Amino acid sequence: MPGMVMFRRRWSVGSDDLVLPALFLFLLHCIWLVVLSVVLFGLPYGSEQSCTVTLVDHGRGYLGILVSCLICESAVMWQSMRGSILYTQPREAVQYVLYIRLAILVVELVYAVVGIAWLVQYYQPCSDVTAKNVALGFVACNWMVIFSVCFTLMCTFDPTGRTFVKLKATRRRQRNLNTYTLRHRLEEGQANSWSRRLKFFMCCSRAQDTQSDAYSEVASLFAEFFRDLDIVPSDIIAGLVFLRQRQRSKRFSILDQANNDILAFLSGMPVTRNTKYLDLKNSTEKGMYKEVCYYMLFALAAYGWPMYLMRKPACGLCRLASSCPCVVNGSRLSQSVTGEEDNCCGCNVLAIRRHFLDRELKQVHIVYTSCHDAVYETPFFVAVDHGTKKDALTDLTGDSERLPVEEQQGNWLGHKGMVYSAEYIKKKLEQEMILSQAFGRDLGKGTMHYGLVIVGHSLGADTAAILSFLLRPQYPSLQCYSYSPPGGLLSEDAMEYSKDFVTSVVLGKDLVPRIGLSQLEGFRRHLLEVLQKS
Structure with a gap:
């Protein structure tokens, strides 16, 4: 596993990674040796032409280089196959063989330059067609190998080696x-x-x-x-294969135990006999299930026109074009909506409106859309839903940071990038007075008494959850629906507090909500364990 050390520098390649490259060069040089031997000793040449005599002498010298290459590459293959992934002591001689191989490569480079000089001097005047074709093929193949070796060295170079x-x-x-x-x-x-x-x-x-x-x-x-890991990419791949095999065998052994309470692992079936499911015959739980499905529509709409076209591949483009102000003047779908940094035709606003109209949700009115997308600055839109009498604030899209909320109940920490994104949205809402516009949009229908719902998907689910913390002092009754939020979002104290107003939704075997820094640390530890046991 440790990176190979050459020229007093660590390289991003292990000494056990050289078997296949050496085998490839060995086979290539074997073919060259056979072809060059046949050409030099089996084909007739005009000995009276200086170009032919020079080329034959050059080719015979190159036969010696090819034999030396074959010997070195055989030694590299034999040495690289010794030991194991972590037991590198039997492979210590590999670097010395590589020093010899690189010295031969320098000689090959000299011969390649001489071959170019021959082509420049003799290719036009020389009348020996066989000699000309052999020289051209020899030079092209030689330079191809040299460039491939140089490219490999560039890829495996470690600046901190x-x-x-x-x-x-x-x-x-x-x-x-x-x-x-x-x-x-x-x-x-x-x-x-x-x-x-x-x-x-x-x-x-x-x-x-x-x-x-x-x-x-x-x-x-x-x-x-990765600071304490002396690891190379090929070993990560090997470790992943071994780790998958170990986890699979462990999973089967657990399921085969007679007194085991686990029925399945994330397969859509009950994990244990005590796994709790929603009782859709219960009106309260059925209502919660319907709300989760309903507000997912807002999270999907926030992705704008790309999501709309993906969900409507047949007729989506035509529907957007028929409502686009670039095609139809004064489109009713793009009116009375404040937008920021949408494209020239307002396609994102149109797609959001179409997203709801296609589902007969005419009671959803878009108040504001922001398509501004930068680091720590996330797109979002605000809508008034007269059907549920709520304003929906929907988000689109290592280190921890203290949540900027007064009167914290414990140590409230959140993902640093998501905290910054939530602060950006809160600042935007306050500067543009967007929520005030939403709650005062239709006073005749009582919008000032509507509730506030914040929804988001994936990274947007993280931002939505943290934004709920920031806005809850002003809107104590707000609710947040967080769809597939990445793991490691909140500290334990903040997570416990959020149970009253944040509902997280995880679908099937989705990896994102189940992974965080602690899981990555455990993954790294298990990866090293399986490599050590290999």
């Missing part, structure tokens, strides 16, 4: 001050490396100061999670 090796050495010598300095440098380098990866994969998004700060925080989280 030298610091990692120094830190390991100072720990053995127990130099406390140097160890602390190197550890700090290693963590800083790993965070910078993760930050570069995030910025590379998110290169198409808008660059803002808050976004850069978020990248830095996420990078620090990844660096902290």
